[in-house]
Amino acid sequence: MLLTYATAHADKRTKAGKSHKLGYYQAIMGYLFIAPSVVLFIIFTGIPIINAFYLSFTNYDVLSTAEWVGLRNYKKLLGDETFLTSLKNILFYVAMYVPLMIICSLVIALALNRKLPGTNLFRTVYYIPGLTSSIAASTVWMWILNPEYGLLNQILSYVGIVGPAWLANTSTAMISIVMVTLWQGIGGNMVIYLAGLQGIPNILYESAKLDGANKWQLFFYITLPGLRPTTFFIFIMSMIGSFQLFDQAFAMTQGGPGYATTTPVYLIYNEGFNQLNMGYASAMAFVLFVIILAFSFLNFRLNSSEQEG
Amino acid sequence: MSKASVSKKHLGNALYYVFLIPVAIIMILPFYWSLITSFKYNEDIFAIPIIWIPNRITLQHYIDAFTTVPYTRYFANSFYLATMGVISNLFFGSLGGYAFAKLRFKGKNFIFRVLLSSFMVPGIVTMIPQFLVLKNFPLAGGNDILGRGGIGLLNSYWAIILPGAAGAYAVFFMRQFYLTLPTELAEASRIEGAGEFRIFWSIYMPLTKPALAALAIFTFQAGWNNFLWPMIVLNDPQKATIQMGLQAFSYNRNTEYGAMMAGSLIAIIPMLVLFVFAQKYFVKGIAFSGIKV
Numbered sequence: 001m002l003l004t005y006a007t008a009h010a011d012k013r014t015k016a017g018k019s020h021k022l023g024y025y026q027a028i029m030g031y032l033f034i035a036p037s038v039v040l041f042i043i044f045t046g047i048p049i050i051n052a053f054y055l056s057f058t059n060y061d062v063l064s065t066a067e068w069v070g071l072r073n074y075k076k077l078l079g080d081e082t083f084l085t086s087l088k089n090i091l092f093y094v095a096m097y098v099p100l101m102i103i104c105s106l107v108i109a110l111a112l113n114r115k116l117p118g119t120n121l122f123r124t125v126y127y128i129p130g131l132t133s134s135i136a137a138s139t140v141w142m143w144i145l146n147p148e149y150g151l152l153n154q155i156l157s158y159v160g161i162v163g164p165a166w167l168a169n170t171s172t173a174m175i176s177i178v179m180v181t182l183w184q185g186i187g188g189n190m191v192i193y194l195a196g197l198q199g200i201p202n203i204l205y206e207s208a209k210l211d212g213a214n215k216w217q218l219f220f221y222i223t224l225p226g227l228r229p230t231t232f233f234i235f236i237m238s239m240i241g242s243f244q245l246f247d248q249a250f251a252m253t254q255g256g257p258g259y260a261t262t263t264p265v266y267l268i269y270n271e272g273f274n275q276l277n278m279g280y281a282s283a284m285a286f287v288l289f290v291i292i293l294a295f296s297f298l299n300f301r302l303n304s305s306e307q308e309g
Numbered sequence: 310m311s312k313a314s315v316s317k318k319h320l321g322n323a324l325y326y327v328f329l330i331p332v333a334i335i336m337i338l339p340f341y342w343s344l345i346t347s348f349k350y351n352e353d354i355f356a357i358p359i360i361w362i363p364n365r366i367t368l369q370h371y372i373d374a375f376t377t378v379p380y381t382r383y384f385a386n387s388f389y390l391a392t393m394g395v396i397s398n399l400f401f402g403s404l405g406g407y408a409f410a411k412l413r414f415k416g417k418n419f420i421f422r423v424l425l426s427s428f429m430v431p432g433i434v435t436m437i438p439q440f441l442v443l444k445n446f447p448l449a450g451g452n453d454i455l456g457r458g459g460i461g462l463l464n465s466y467w468a469i470i471l472p473g474a475a476g477a478y479a480v481f482f483m484r485q486f487y488l489t490l491p492t493e494l495a496e497a498s499r500i501e502g503a504g505e506f507r508i509f510w511s512i513y514m515p516l517t518k519p520a521l522a523a524l525a526i527f528t529f530q531a532g533w534n535n536f537l538w539p540m541i542v543l544n545d546p547q548k549a550t551i552q553m554g555l556q557a558f559s560y561n562r563n564t565e566y567g568a569m570m571a572g573s574l575i576a577i578i579p580m581l582v583l584f585v586f587a588q589k590y591f592v593k594g595i596a597f598s599g600i601k602v
Contacts, residue, residue, distance in 0.1 A: 026412050029505035033408035036401045037475040038420065044472040045427050048438035055438065111329060116322060118329075124588070125333045128340070131580040133534035135552045136573040139559045140343045143566045149355050151342045183339070191595045244433050247536050251556050265433050265537075272437050273541055282437050289434045296429065 055282035062276045073283035083284060086264045087291075089174060093263070094242045096178045101238050102231060105186050109193030110223075123194075127187035134184070134247035141180045142167065142252055167253055170260040177248045177261060189234050196230030197223070232303050236296060243292050264288045347371065347570040354567055370567035371575075374558070377568075380575065382547065383554035388579070390539075390550065391532030393470045398528045399521055401475035406483025407509050411495060421484070424477045440541060443468045468542035469535075479524060482594075486520035487513065523594030526587055530580060551576050 056073055060066035077083055112123055129137070144151045145166035153163030166176045204222050213221070246265040249255055255262035255270075264284060272281030346354055348366040374380055408414075409421050443462040446452060451459025462468045490513060498508045514521075536552040543549060549557075555576050559569045584591060 023413065026505060027414035030408045030412035030414035030417070033404045033412065033505075033509070034420065034480075037405040037424065037477070037480050040401075040471070040475045041424060041427065041477065043442060044439055045430070045435055045477075048435040048442060049430060051438035051441070052434050108332065111325060114325070116325060118326075122329050122333055126336050127591070128581075128584070129336055131530070131584055132577050133536070133552055133555075133580075135534075135536050135556050135559075136576045137339075139555060139569050139573045140339050142559070142563070143346065143570065144339060144342060146566075149357065149566075151338070151359070154357070154359050183336070187336075188595055191592050195595075240429075240431055244431055250537075251559070268433060268436070269537070269541075273440075278437050278441075285433050285437065289431055292431050293429075 052282050052285060055279055056286045057283075058279040059277075060279040060282075062278060066279065069279070073280050074287075076280065077283055077287060082259060082262065083264070083267060085259045086262045086267050089259070089261065090243055090245065090263050093174055093178065093245055094239060096175070097181060097242050098235065098238050100178070100182055101185055101189060102234060104182065105189035105193055105234070106227070106231075108186065109190045109197060112190070113194060113197045123190075126190055129183050130185065130187035132184060135251050137180055137184050138248050138251035141176070141183075145176055168257055170257050173253050173257060173260045177245070177252065180248055180252070181242070181245070185238065189238070192234060193227065193230055196227050200226035228303070232299070236299060239295060239299070240292055243288065243295075343570040343573055346566055347574055349567060351567060370565075370571040373565070373568040374572045374575065377562075378554055378558050379547075380551075380554060380572065383549055383551040384575070386548060387533055387551040390466060390469055390535075391529045393466070394473055394532035395525045395528045397470065397474035398476055398479040399525060402479025402483045402524060403514055403517065403521070404509070405475065405480035406485075407487050407513060409480065409484045410487035411490075411492060411509075411513070412505070425481060427477050428481075436538075436541070439472055443472075443542060463542055464545055464548070466548070469539055473532075476528075479528065482524050482527075483517065483520060486517055490516055519590070519593065522587060522590040526583060526590050527594045529583065533579060 055066070057068060057070060058066035059069050059072075108126060112119055112126075132140075145153075147153055147163065147165035147168070150163075150166075152166070156163040164172050166172050200223065204226070205218060208218055208222060244265050245263045246269065249261045249263050249266050250269075253261040255266050265288070268281045268284045268288070271277050271284065345361070345363055347370050348368070349360070349363050350365065350367050350369075353360050353363055353365075409417060440463075444460060445456035446461035447454050447456045449459070449467075450461045450463065450465065452461050462471065494512055495508050498512055503512075534552065535550070536556065539550045540553050540556075543553070555572050558572050562568060
């Protein structure tokens with residue numbers, strides 16, 4: 001007892017001089033600790049972002065040195081039918097995938113938020129598709145969507161429907177990719193929604209019930225507003241991800257039939273790494289970046305104005 | 310409770326299962342379908358109507374998958390890459406996350422915000438320049454000090470390990486966890502004269518085991534399932550990953566569904582095994598990342 005008192009006292013006396021030294025030492029250690037992450041970030045993210053912008057104004061093709069061509073790449077993009085088609089394709093995909101993803105994972109999470117027998121088993125089962133790689137999922141779904149022998153069309157034939165040649169048809173190829181990616185993505189977002197639901201304080205429901213609110217009122221006035229940050233997060237993340245669709249379009253349809261599933265990332269990959277037109281591919285990447293940024297910004301604005309209102 | 314409300318409740322519960330069971334079937338049926346296909350004889354694969362429960366099975370498709378392509382090798386390559394990703398991200402993520410949460414130094418918040426803002430940059434923007442950074446890496450792969458002349462780090466595993474070794478996500482994830490731990494632990498040890506690294510390594514890091522487990526699983530899954538980047542930077546078939554191998558296999562033999570399903574299942578199995586043993590960490594990691602942003 002006496003000893004602790006004495007050391008504490010001694011500490012106090014030396015603190016003024018010591019804390020300066022300690023603070024200095026701590027700061028150096030702090031910089032050392034973050035150094036690996038920061039250095040790798042500068043080399044592999046910071047410099048590349050700046051360089052990507054520069055490259056998009058050049059005709060760099062790996063084999064010869066880059067020449068400045070001004071806005072030529074961007075002008076060429078405006079008249080590039082394939083690129084415009086790929087933008088149309090990806091907007092179609094995002095417009096289908098993101099709302100469906102949010103609705104499905106929300107409805108499932110609401111259902112599984114109740115404590116009934118089997119709830120945990122259902123949660124596990126719904127999550128499992130999220131473990132598969134996009135390539136394995138694509139391979140399995142290519143077989144499911146086989147027009148003659150595939151699972152989907154055989155099941156449809158039980159109820160007398162003749163299913164289309166899903167992947168060979170320009171009007172259904174992108175819808176097929178929506179199906180695969182939904183199947184893979186719902187489980188993860190369901191878990192995020194379940195966590196969001198757990199974060200809504202129970203007391204809100206209790207007091208609203210005392211005031212005589214019915215189930216729908218509870219949902220629209222407590223659950224939905226309470227989930228707004230979660231929905232915002234899922235929306236932004238799935239939007240950024242889905243604008244960059246590549247794996248499934250590459251593995252299942254090779255961008256076809258025709259150009260029906262050619263996405264911007266597919267074109268950037270092809271232009272940059274097969275044709276080696278890296279300058280032109282960088283311009284494509286930047287246009288896609290600006291589109292994603294614009295959508296994200298719009299969403300941020302909508303989200304904050306809703307919160308004010 | 311009145312009789313009417315009891316039966317209404319039962320009806321509600323019944324509807325609940327009427328909704329959940331079909332969805333569960335949709336989720337699980339692709340697995341069952343690929344599993345039975347992978348064990349069926351070719352005649353049975355293309356039988357109409359579907360043979361739901363095969364009465365004879367064969368291992369031929371698995372033998373095909375392993376003998377026509379070096380699947381074992383791809384498997385080992387992917388396992389190595391994913392494991393390296395886990396080790397480096399856990400270590401550097403912890404170091405960085407701890408410093409951002411617990412140490413005091415100038416510019417901390419600014420640097421952290423810059424790191425965080427990279428979440429908003431789509432990977433596609435940095436893909437080409439990152440490739441060029443690796444190609445022009447000084448003194449590697451036949452390059453001179455200015456990064457000219459050779460292939461740099463391309464076609465080596467460093468091209469995959471290095472850019473992802475200390476992901477901003479790992480730093481962010483660990484920082485959020487360290488913020489929940491009390492600061493007094495460090496102050497007490499500092500008074501006793503312990504160095505900062507020792508405080509981090511032997512006092513704080515052991516307390517973050519649940520977060521480390523979640524981050525490990527997250528990182529492993531990302532590494533195991535990664536496709537586009539390895540395809541860009543690796544061109545030696547001996548170094549190919551399992552996803553690259555599976556894609557090439559299903560592209561070249563797109564009518565051999567038995568072997569394709571066998572290959573897909575082999576590529577999925579490590580994640581399924583991991584999930585069985587560490588289910589709660591999967592869920593924790595995802596839920597955590599969703600809430601705290």
